[in-house]
Amino acid sequence: ETHPWHLHGHDFWVLGYGEGKFNLLRDVEKYNLVDPIMKNTVALHPYGWVALRFQADNLGVWLFHCHIKAHFFLGMLVVFESNVEKVGDIPNINYGCGKNQSHGPAIVFINL
Numbered sequence: 001e002t003h004p005w006h007l008h009g010h011d012f013w014v015l016g017y018g019e020g021k022f023n024l025l026r027d028v029e030k031y032n033l034v035d036p037i038m039k040n041t042v043a044l045h046p047y048g049w050v051a052l053r054f055q056a057d058n059l060g061v062w063l064f065h066c067h068i069k070a071h072f073f074l075g076m077l078v079v080f081e082s083n084v085e086k087v088g089d090i091p092n093i094n095y096g097c098g099k100n101q102s103h104g105p106a107i108v109f110i111n112l
Contacts, residue, residue: 001046001068002043002044002046003043003044003067003068003076004041004042004043004044004066004067005041005042005043005044005050005064005065005066005067006040006041006064006065006066006067007040007041007052007054007062007063007080008062008064009058009062010054010055010056010057010062011039011040012038012040012042012052012053012054013037013038013052013053014032014036014037014038014039014042014051014052015031015033015036015051015052015053016028016030016031016032016051017042017044017045017048017049017050017051018030018048018049019045019047019049020047020048020049022049022051027049027051028051036053041067044066056080056082056083057082059082059083059084059087060081060082060083060084060087061079061080061081061084061087062079062081062082063078063079063080064078064079064080065077065078
């Protein structure tokens with residue numbers, strides 16, 4: 001099954017992709033460092049790999065996850081922190097959007 005991986009808060013360059021286990025010596029030679037495509041979602045095929053590059057210039061906490069909902073809950077996600085010390089304190093009262101306003105805080109912490 002192909003996995004659509006999505007990065008919140010940033011765009012990234014797709015440097016390369018391939019099949020099988022990534023080999024640092026062999027596969028780096030395939031990278032497109034001249035004019036790589038910029039995206040925020042990339043398809044990762046079964047038994048494959050994708051090499052990405054992004055500039056962590058948007059402070060905050062950002063998810064990088066498979067967009068298949070069940071896979072998110074199975075742990076196919078990573079959290080990137082970028083200059084979080086500059087974010088400041090989270091207010092005691094969180095204001096959500098729409099129906100979320102009546103259901104308490106909009107922030108959920110998940111430990112996997």
